[in-house]
Amino acid sequence: MPTVSLQVNGKSVSREVEGRTLLVQLLRDHLGLTGTHVGCDTSQCGACVVHVDGRSVKSCTMLAVQAEGAEVTTIEGLAAADGTLHPMQAAFREHHGLQCGFCTPGMVMSAVDLAQTHGQLDETTVREGLEGNICRCTGYHNIVKAVLAGAEAMRAGVPKAAE
Amino acid sequence: MYAFEYHRPTTLAEAAQLASGNEDAKILAGGQTLIPTLKQRLAQPSDVVDLGGIAELRGICEDGDTLVIGATTPHAEVAASAVVRRLIPALAKLAEGIGDAQVRNRGTLGGSICNNDPSADYPAALVGLGATVRTTTRKIAAEDFFTGMFETALEPNEIVTAVSFPRPGKAAYVKFPNPASRYATVGVFVAETGGGVRVAVTGAAPSVYRWTEAEQALSGGLNPAALDGLTVDPDGLNADIHASAEYRASLVKVMAKRAVAASA
Ligand SMILES: Cc1cc2nc3c(=O)[nH]c(=O)nc-3n(C[C@H](O)[C@H](O)[C@H](O)COP(=O)(O)OP(=O)(O)OC[C@H]3O[C@@H](n4cnc5c(N)ncnc54)[C@H](O)[C@@H]3O)c2cc1C
Ligand code: FES
Ligand code: FES
Numbered sequence: 001m002p003t004v005s006l007q008v009n010g011k012s013v014s015r016e017v018e019g020r021t022l023l024v025q026l027l028r029d030h031l032g033l034t035g036t037h038v039g040c041d042t043s044q045c046g047a048c049v050v051h052v053d054g055r056s057v058k059s060c061t062m063l064a065v066q067a068e069g070a071e072v073t074t075i076e077g078l079a080a081a082d083g084t085l086h087p088m089q090a091a092f093r094e095h096h097g098l099q100c101g102f103c104t105p106g107m108v109m110s111a112v113d114l115a116q117t118h119g120q121l122d123e124t125t126v127r128e129g130l131e132g133n134i135c136r137c138t139g140y141h142n143i144v145k146a147v148l149a150g151a152e153a154m155r156a157g158v159p160k161a162a163e
Numbered sequence: 164m165y166a167f168e169y170h171r172p173t174t175l176a177e178a179a180q181l182a183s184g185n186e187d188a189k190i191l192a193g194g195q196t197l198i199p200t201l202k203q204r205l206a207q208p209s210d211v212v213d214l215g216g217i218a219e220l221r222g223i224c225e226d227g228d229t230l231v232i233g234a235t236t237p238h239a240e241v242a243a244s245a246v247v248r249r250l251i252p253a254l255a256k257l258a259e260g261i262g263d264a265q266v267r268n269r270g271t272l273g274g275s276i277c278n279n280d281p282s283a284d285y286p287a288a289l290v291g292l293g294a295t296v297r298t299t300t301r302k303i304a305a306e307d308f309f310t311g312m313f314e315t316a317l318e319p320n321e322i323v324t325a326v327s328f329p330r331p332g333k334a335a336y337v338k339f340p341n342p343a344s345r346y347a348t349v350g351v352f353v354a355e356t357g358g359g360v361r362v363a364v365t366g367a368a369p370s371v372y373r374w375t376e377a378e379q380a381l382s383g384g385l386n387p388a389a390l391d392g393l394t395v396d397p398d399g400l401n402a403d404i405h406a407s408a409e410y411r412a413s414l415v416k417v418m419a420k421r422a423v424a425a426s427a
Binding site: 002018019020022041042043044046049055056057058061062063065066068110113114129131132133 | 167215268
């Protein structure tokens, strides 16, 4: 069986997996990181979104072995070590951006990538940017509000580049 | 997913060797089509050859008046590329409209054209621009590359290395997206090229094709009104729960007019 070595939430891990093991299975079943969910079998719902080398991907549509050498961040890796929520997580809480919460980890991971890619966001960009995430409670209104607020908080929190 | 042997070569030569002579091997690029296929047990390869570790297959470069894009370059990179935006902005916009952000971060140009989904976007750009597909063994004109529904001119396990796009004059791509997947219900790419105006249609028929009547009508200039008198025969066009053949026929003309208007 191949061995895959990667960084997950800042820690080095190495595991023997089958070639066919999905990244989401490595995260959930082998590493116990169950914040990443599986909601569909068609690569459409986005409940499984994590970051691989800083970009959002659907971990149900990637083999674990494809993440060899990569840096993977899951929802468990967003908050600070002392438990302080990431600004995007805090914004989801503040703006009631979740109902049942099943889709939330994927939404938050997509939203963080969206904010990092675009900096300032507007509502259209957020709605288009969340195209790959489906909330079965259809609570999109508050999710969009949360993402806008979270992106603003991320921008405010980014230290200005040194002169 | 059935079990398979996974390989991650770091050179193209190694990949070609692993893939050739093994009909049960399958090439893996972004995996956005292949992995769902494997999950559904619709394919049972003995070996999977991952192109992800081959640096020479990824990247975008300008070669005189030609844009060359490596096979494993993800859609997101094409969409964001300053070089693509300068040379062929219509292509950057097309890439930006594929699927969702996560699919664009993983899905590749090579994977899209090798799969040749009847509703995929890239085939319209390749045929509309008169692009050339480069493989491990030869160069294939885009029009000869796409041969039928999910079919291409590739030999089993021949590897696409890059696509070269000649820089057009004006060009635009407009699609009527499927509201769920964003695939093209119908998409039309219009371009002014060295060989005249080209109009390529995806989503309507089993494979991308040139709408030659429209090309003739536009030979006097890119004016949407020039298409007014044309009709599209629904016979042989795709029909599914999203759109009947008649509706697709009508969309071909509407999308073509919008693309012409957007290119002007
Ligand atoms: C939710 C969703 C929405 C999508 N929406 C759109 C859309 O709107 N428009 C659109 O055009 N597409 C869409 N796609 C498809 C997407 O663009 C895929 O990325 C693409 O079709 C496959 O590319 P890939 O790199 O992921 O290839 P893979 O899935 O890895 O491979 C696809 C096929 O090509 C072969 N292959 C791959 N690379 C090579 C190569 N270099 N040489 C030879 N053979 C090769 C593989 O063996 C396999 O048969 C969507 C996909 C998903 C999951
Ligand atoms: S579980 Fe990955 S997209 Fe639905
Ligand atoms: S909050 Fe329940 S699926 Fe989105």
